[in-house]
Amino acid sequence: xxxxxxPQDKGNLSNKNMKELVYATDENGNYTTALSTGWEPxxxxxxxxxxxxxxxxxxxxxxxxxxxxxxxxxxMEYCRMDVGVLSSYVGMWQWRVKRxxxxxxxxxxxxxxxxxxxxTFDISIDELRxxxxx
Amino acid sequence: xxxxxxxxxxxxxxxxxxxxxxxxxxxxxxxxMVFGIGSGLFFVYLPFLKVNYGPAISYRPLPGxxxxxxxxxxxxxIKRQKFxxxxxxxxxxxxxxKNNIPSGLQVGVYNxxxxxxxxxxxxxxHNLVVYGKTETDYLISDPIxxxxxxxxxxxxxxxxxxxxxxxxxxxxxxxxxxxxxxxLKGAIIKGIKNTCRDMLAPMPIIGVRGMRLVARLIRRWPxxxxxxxANHYLAQMVRMQEEIGTGGGGFRFIxxxxxxxxxxxxxNPKLKExxxxxxxxxxxxxxxxxxxxxxxxxxxxxxxxxNRIADQLVDISNKEEVFFKKLKLAIS
Numbered sequence: 085x086x087x088x089x090x091p092q093d094k095g096n097l098s099n100k101n102m103k104e105l106v107y108a109t110d111e112n113g114n115y116t117t118a119l120s121t122g123w124e125p126x127x128x129x130x131x132x133x134x135x136x137x138x139x140x141x142x143x144x145x146x147x148x149x150x151x152x153x154x155x156x157x158x159x160m161e162y163c164r165m166d167v168g169v170l171s172s173y174v175g176m177w178q179w180r181v182k183r184x185x186x187x188x189x190x191x192x193x194x195x196x197x198x199x200x201x202x203x204t205f206d207i208s209i210d211e212l213r214x215x216x217x218x
Numbered sequence: 219x220x221x222x223x224x225x226x227x228x229x230x231x232x233x234x235x236x237x238x239x240x241x242x243x244x245x246x247x248x249x250x251m252v253f254g255i256g257s258g259l260f261f262v263y264l265p266f267l268k269v270n271y272g273p274a275i276s277y278r279p280l281p282g283x284x285x286x287x288x289x290x291x292x293x294x295x296i297k298r299q300k301f302x303x304x305x306x307x308x309x310x311x312x313x314x315x316k317n318n319i320p321s322g323l324q325v326g327v328y329n330x331x332x333x334x335x336x337x338x339x340x341x342x343x344h345n346l347v348v349y350g351k352t353e354t355d356y357l358i359s360d361p362i363x364x365x366x367x368x369x370x371x372x373x374x375x376x377x378x379x380x381x382x383x384x385x386x387x388x389x390x391x392x393x394x395x396x397x398x399x400x401x402l403k404g405a406i407i408k409g410i411k412n413t414c415r416d417m418l419a420p421m422p423i424i425g426v427r428g429m430r431l432v433a434r435l436i437r438r439w440p441x442x443x444x445x446x447x448a449n450h451y452l453a454q455m456v457r458m459q460e461e462i463g464t465g466g467g468g469f470r471f472i473x474x475x476x477x478x479x480x481x482x483x484x485x486n487p488k489l490k491e492x493x494x495x496x497x498x499x500x501x502x503x504x505x506x507x508x509x510x511x512x513x514x515x516x517x518x519x520x521x522x523x524x525n526r527i528a529d530q531l532v533d534i535s536n537k538e539e540v541f542f543k544k545l546k547l548a549i550s
Contacts, residue, residue, distance in 0.1 A: 085473060085501060096336040101544055103364055105227045107250070107471040109497060115475035116252070117229075119364070125511030126460045130336050132453035133270065164328070166271070169340045169382040 095122030154190030155215040220350035234361025240413035253475030255409035256284030272454030277465025281343035291405035307388030320349040326380020429535035470500030
């Protein structure tokens with residue numbers, strides 16, 4: 085990539101006024117560094133992933149409202165986690181976490197376990213118990 | 219407390235931390251040099267594993283490996299510590315800062331508050347340097363940021379003890395011994411040989427063969443999973459490839475910069491030519507990303523666009539196979 089070809093597209097980085105460093109060649113073909121504000125293919129890939137997450141969050145929300153899943157599912161998706169990540173944060177086996185996804189099981193959980201989830205999601209136990217979306 | 223640490227921005231976090239820490243300790247070594255000697259160029263496809271509900275493709279070796287290889291090949295000593303107790307982890311870092319030692323940390327990205335929200339995923343192999351502490355904050359030199367920044371004590375605790383795959387467990391590392399003279403030439407040759415071996419490995423999931431495997435899978439994605447999922451997979455692949463200078467084109471350009479520098483050190487003009495060739499391959503990776511982004515932007519449903527992009531990847535793998543064979547000859 086030549087230095088003048090370094091992409092300067094608007095994207096997620098330029099919103100925060102961040103620039104990333106890239107290696108590119110100067111007019112003599114020798115390597116140097118340049119700053120880039122972003123590149124469209126990357127921005128699209130990233131927004132694609134963000135859309136995917138929003139979709140998952142929306143599905144989870146509907147499931148919780150229809151009493152098909154516990155609020156843990158919603159907050160897990162909201163925090164961009166999957167079962168593996170969540171289980172290692174709360175320090176429980178994956179099968180146990182998955183069990184807590186069931187509304188019936190969730191209703192019987194004690195404060196000690198709920199506290200672990202609440203801490204992981206950075207919310208209070210009340211918010212977890214009385215589900216209201218952000 | 220504050221150590222007199224100088225921040226240099228870099229393209230990739232691990233090289234950057236290694237290069238900045240070594241510069242601080244009096245060994246002037248550039249980012250591409252660290253990348254080349256530490257054999258940072260890699261490709262692996264991990265079957266049976268999913269990351270963010272997509273295929274797991276890594277363009278880099280395991281976290282920590284680059285710096286470890288650099289240390290071994292240059293005869294440096296690095297101290298690395300992991301902690302099971304958070305209090306001990308805090309204490310070890312604070313003691314280091316008191317003794318005027320800036321320290322490298324492995325951290326999770328999700329709670330890095332200075333990142334744009336879109337970048338905050340549960341990814342645990344990021345690296346940064348802590349070079350000072352105030353009443354409320356830690357002073358942070360994150361190599362992919364233009365300038366130094368800060369995190370509160372609580373925020374740093376969170377990122378150091380992020381959980382999930384590659385959980386950093388408070389990992390802290392810093393060079394403790396640097397020899398007077400280093401054998402740069404020998405280290406460069408070892409680094410290049412290692413990369414050639416990795417990329418040409420006779421294993422179906424690694425190096426150029428790994429790329430061909432992924433190309434075969436891309437052809438099957440739309441048929442097997444439907445186009446929606448195939449598009450997501452492709453976007454995921456490009457993110458892994460081009461995010462913050464890692465993988466794909468970005469890595470090829472760092473490697474080309476390394477070969478250029480190495481050709482001067484080894485007085486080997488062949489490496490300079492190969493550096494140009496690597497630049498061309500890097501441009502091909504970028505073309506691949508552009509083509510891929512067109513597919514998932516238009517939510518294309520045709521099967522043949524996937525075949526076309528797979529052909530592109532096969533073409534890159536063929537070029538890289540030829541390239542690394544030539545590179546191996548050039549230094550033998």
